[in-house]
Amino acid sequence: MMRSQEELQSMGFAHVGTGVLISDRATFYGIQNIHLGDHVRIDDFCILSAGAGGIHLGNYIHIACYSSLIGAGRIELHDFSNISSRVSIYSSSDDFSGQTMTNPTVPDTFKNVKHAPVLVGRHAIVGSGSVILPGVRLEEGVAVGALSLVTSDCAEFGIYAGTPAKRISDRSRNLLALEAEFLGR
Numbered sequence: 098m099m100r101s102q103e104e105l106q107s108m109g110f111a112h113v114g115t116g117v118l119i120s121d122r123a124t125f126y127g128i129q130n131i132h133l134g135d136h137v138r139i140d141d142f143c144i145l146s147a148g149a150g151g152i153h154l155g156n157y158i159h160i161a162c163y164s165s166l167i168g169a170g171r172i173e174l175h176d177f178s179n180i181s182s183r184v185s186i187y188s189s190s191d192d193f194s195g196q197t198m199t200n201p202t203v204p205d206t207f208k209n210v211k212h213a214p215v216l217v218g219r220h221a222i223v224g225s226g227s228v229i230l231p232g233v234r235l236e237e238g239v240a241v242g243a244l245s246l247v248t249s250d251c252a253e254f255g256i257y258a259g260t261p262a263k264r265i266s267d268r269s270r271n272l273l274a275l276e277a278e279f280l281g282r
Contacts (some may be wrong), residue, residue, distance in 0.1 A: 181225040
């Protein structure tokens with residue numbers, strides 16, 4: 098079931114646009130740092146946990162079930178981007194080297210957590226089960242194949258897949274003409 102517009106307005110988001118559809122089974126932390134543009138849809142069992150950098154969703158964004166956007170760094174999803182089911186986007190990550198301790202129950206003075214912004218550009222799509230790590234930029238029109246691990250930036254209108262994700266092909270720009278037609282109607 099989707100939350101009502103009245104409920105969305107009362108939840109404490111930094112901003113809620115028009116036509117926003119959010120499942121009552123989605124969970125939010127740091128809600129005061131979450132900006133929702135127009136025509137955003139967030140499905141069941143998603144978790145958005147925004148730190149100081151915030152989570153900023155543009156217009157016509159879809160986040161499918163069981164996905165998570167988590168971290169202290171800024172996470173931005175630009176217009177018409179799409180997050181498939183079970184995608185994880187992290188703007189923070191523990192240091193796994195063993196030189197410091199890990200996990201949120203340990204005080205920060207004993208940890209070395211990396212925080213870096215993540216950008217998902219216009220018309221980017223991230224396939225099911227993929228993971229995006231801190232500091233990654235998916236430029237306009239990027240498509241990431243299912244079950245990919247994205248550890249570095251992806252150039253515009255490329256199709257990326259694998260672990261770690263590599264560019265495997267170009268993506269058509271036809272969707273830009275369709276966007277113009279859609280917005281002009």
